[in-house]
Amino acid sequence: MALAEADTTALEAQLRRRMERLYPLCRSLTGDGVRQTLAILADDLPATHPLEVRRVPSGSHVFDWTVPPEWNARAAWIADATSGERLIDLADHTLHLVSYSVPFSGRLDRAELEPHLHSLPDRPDQIPYRTSYYARDWGFCLSQRQRDGLGRGPFDVVVDTTLTEGDEGGELVYGEVLLPGEDPDAGEVLISSHLCHPSLANDNLSGLSVAIELASRIGARRHRLSYRFVLAPGTIGSLTWLAEHPGVRPRHLLVLTGLGGGGPLVYKRTRRGGQAIDRAAEHVVGRRAGRIIDYSPYGYDERQYNALGFDLPAGRLTRTPHGEYPEYHTSADDLGFVHDDELVEAMTAIEEILEVLEGDATYRNLSPYGEPQLGKRGLYPKMGGRSADDAVMAMLWLMACSDGETSVLSIAERAGLPFGVLRKAADDLLGAGLLG
């Protein structure tokens, strides 16, 4: 599944351009930032498989949770009350305002302002990312240097936000793309990426950009499996999707996020482990010198899909797991933090994982009494005495192990060869009537 160089360049540009358009928007669990993001993502999909926007009213009950009021921020600043100078302003960076801050307006001295400020003393130039979704409060995030230079006040503070629900409207929106497969019984792959973080490039935008690209590419080719992309705010968004689709049981789920930022690919197993998505991803990520980590109930939306009541096999692919890099949840997670080649490798790995899910199968050796004479079928080098190459080894392994129960992927793992080489050999042997 290696891409030609020209394709790689075009792909890098496409992934980058999408992130650049999305970066400035002020996203949260709900609100116009989410709507604008979905509109941009929709731009890159054809009418044959559009991005569909789902809406759920604020206040709806979703299992143990309630859809929060819709939150929008018109403006927010801290100004020097004497000079009128705006010292911290949402207009400068979407991270400056604590997400879901309630409206406020007033004059405060420094001591009164302090509990509402958030900074990182050990990373003095970065603005942290903070939210207060479920506790009614307001606050500002700023770099430690900004905080040190604020002065003693007094300050005029404006938090011009709205929290809407009930008769006033208010809703949660999320996006969904559906790609029905050729074999309705083959099951569905659900690819999920969270959409709720403001100007953070790796932790959010990298996953969204790659997901839309995948949807576009899969839609343009034949595929046995069905695919569904869910692009929704974290936790409440995936729970809402789960609540609204009680009859849908995706067979393989993959959560995407943090696909840039350096380091190898990291696949996080499903809660149960040993599922088809685990075996496919461990094969691919393992061969790419990536890391395989066990499930833990902290992270992204895999924790909802894997919850005991749903019991859906959701793995997760990242390059930089949450909390494991210093730029995490700070303004340093910007567009420069995500490199184009990282996204292309991640996408290639995902395509390889899907290739396994699409192509794995079990066969039976139809000529099981000793090794068949591959030579007379043109499948073996003519001159004896030298070692076998990967293609011949793949055929020998398939003939040795195809007992009607052992899958091509299992044989690839035992052979230490890439799935693709085994798949190709299986097709050759099927053509020669040696497998069935």
Next chain:
Amino acid sequence: MALAEADTTALEAQLRRRMERLYPLCRSLTGDGVRQTLAILADDLPATHPLEVRRVPSGSHVFDWTVPPEWNARAAWIADATSGERLIDLADHTLHLVSYSVPFSGRLDRAELEPHLHSLPDRPDQIPYRTSYYARDWGFCLSQRQRDGLGRGPFDVVVDTTLTEGDEGGELVYGEVLLPGEDPDAGEVLISSHLCHPSLANDNLSGLSVAIELASRIGARRHRLSYRFVLAPGTIGSLTWLAEHPGVRPRHLLVLTGLGGGGPLVYKRTRRGGQAIDRAAEHVVGRRAGRIIDYSPYGYDERQYNALGFDLPAGRLTRTPHGEYPEYHTSADDLGFVHDDELVEAMTAIEEILEVLEGDATYRNLSPYGEPQLGKRGLYPKMGGRSADDAVMAMLWLMACSDGETSVLSIAERAGLPFGVLRKAADDLLGAGLLG
């Protein structure tokens, strides 16, 4: 289960004082030394759960064995026949006389004496420990330096011992402490420590001193499980207990000995492995950077409890396994060889193991459709964006894995967190109605 500093100091003094009283006594499989030891141990237990002394006549059949005659040593020495000077004297060190030496009195030259002498050429200052329980013989143990300086003789040798059985009396005695638990169906924990070695501090007294301390502490608190302490001579003592209690089937057994002497804690698995005592001890000892070793049929009384006919799950906790330290079974295993902090750590580890046995349980997640909203129950930090702490992680793990079959200990192992943290989180979730 960390102890406050004052408690630690008091505990150290208590454990030390008991060993100092026990050290000078001449113990063997039977005899007055055993009776005196049991009397000292009994001193530290209250009347509500006393140490009970059991007696079995010499000559009784115990499975494949016979209770040996009662052995007592009044005196034993090697004197220079010319000067009358006592060169080696049981009164100087209990190790000087081979245990179960038969009576003897006579004048011998050096060549006649030699076969009855035991020393360690490569550790010239140490007196070895030797026994001759089942072969009728007599002998003296001495340091190589003493041996080299004995001279050519002749020697007057006196072994003034008695071996009593039949009409003359003679018996084997051992001690037992019983602490009935609140839940009679919850089963019994048997803690066993051998009591038969003379002045050896680590290999014997460390286990006895800690065992009595545990009995005292457990007796002073509430406990669901029942506890039984068996303090008996090695091999024949535990076999006698087994023969006398055919209906008792302890659910968890732990043999204690060698808890000082340097090195990490070492837990030796039961013969079958994977038993509840194994899982509890491996969790605790593993987290304390201790060693886990497999069962082998050599060692202490675990080899009797684990024997095929009884099939009782007996693990063993030591710090210094038999034979693996140069002081083993020599006079260098003295009171200075056992350090107070080692005994306190061993006791703390045992208390943690018992905490697991007392508190492990399986629960069912009562809010399984996605992660419950811990925040609205006051169980989650209010401000989002930062990493979770152990207490929150413990709750998430319990909710993720409590399927009615997976125990709190299993979840602690998977989470990589101490059992105690998980147990506390389970109690919080039970209180919030999220587990049941």
Next chain:
Amino acid sequence: MALAEADTTALEAQLRRRMERLYPLCRSLTGDGVRQTLAILADDLPATHPLEVRRVPSGSHVFDWTVPPEWNARAAWIADATSGERLIDLADHTLHLVSYSVPFSGRLDRAELEPHLHSLPDRPDQIPYRTSYYARDWGFCLSQRQRDGLGRGPFDVVVDTTLTEGDEGGELVYGEVLLPGEDPDAGEVLISSHLCHPSLANDNLSGLSVAIELASRIGARRHRLSYRFVLAPGTIGSLTWLAEHPGVRPRHLLVLTGLGGGGPLVYKRTRRGGQAIDRAAEHVVGRRAGRIIDYSPYGYDERQYNALGFDLPAGRLTRTPHGEYPEYHTSADDLGFVHDDELVEAMTAIEEILEVLEGDATYRNLSPYGEPQLGKRGLYPKMGGRSADDAVMAMLWLMACSDGETSVLSIAERAGLPFGVLRKAADDLLGAGLLG
């Protein structure tokens, strides 16, 4: 199973002498070289268990294969057409002619000759080994130095070979030795070694020489199991044996080859793994610091026996696996490449493996209530206080684990002791009535 020094010397001489007689012959899949080889091998077996020669006509169908025409080479050379000097001559080295070359005679210039030449540029002094069994062609193998010095030609080329089948005769021959065991129900061990390579010492002759020695030694002693040795050309030979013996299901199979050439012993597992031959060989080879490798469908005749349709548990013992040493399939695999002590160690290891297959059994502890008193049966050292030796440990392990289901080999593995020590201890305990 260590051999006395005199036995070792005699054995080394015997193994060496046989290889020296076999080395000069021009072997291939069929032909006189195979017949002569079988005759030499037969010399070393007594009339009570002779080597029997089996014959199958060329053209016979063998599963997916056909027995090839019988090939014989009378002469073959490349001569300088001008001087008449023979530059490359089969008479100088059997490797010079590509095996199964078809007859040819003619005058060629260098360009015409080139496609028929095979050499190794990176090993300029070695002649490679090449075959063309199933593609009709002819060719010469020569060292790169010889090739560089051939000159521009023209050359007179003679390949005086015959390929015989049908009415002209032509057959495949192979050898078999049968040694019926004392217990007809105990099953059969099949030991297989390929016989088709020309002057290659390690890859072929080492296996044949050891196999005949084993047949001779086993035939001279009592054995419970039956033994069968199959000495046949690679692939087509073992397939022919399989086709001709549909009712024979050997219980343990071992392929022997490459037993010299340096490096540790290497045991290759059966396709299924975990079979009795695997457990026996892994125990023996592991204790000799050898390597255990997993099955792969490339190699020697184990790939035929293990094929799905036959499903026979064939392991393989080599010292130098095919393709993993630079001398492989070149003229450097000569008599000097195989050392006598390597063959003796390999033979000793095979004898130890057979000792396990012959002697493994499960017993039941007849005195299971605690450790039996070994001392009163003379099975335990008299003086207590010291560590146990291997013989005592072996008895304790057998008493601890003999539950009627756990085999002596399993107990040896758990104990970390050689099978032979456990087997001896089991015999002692059987004699004492403690096992049954």
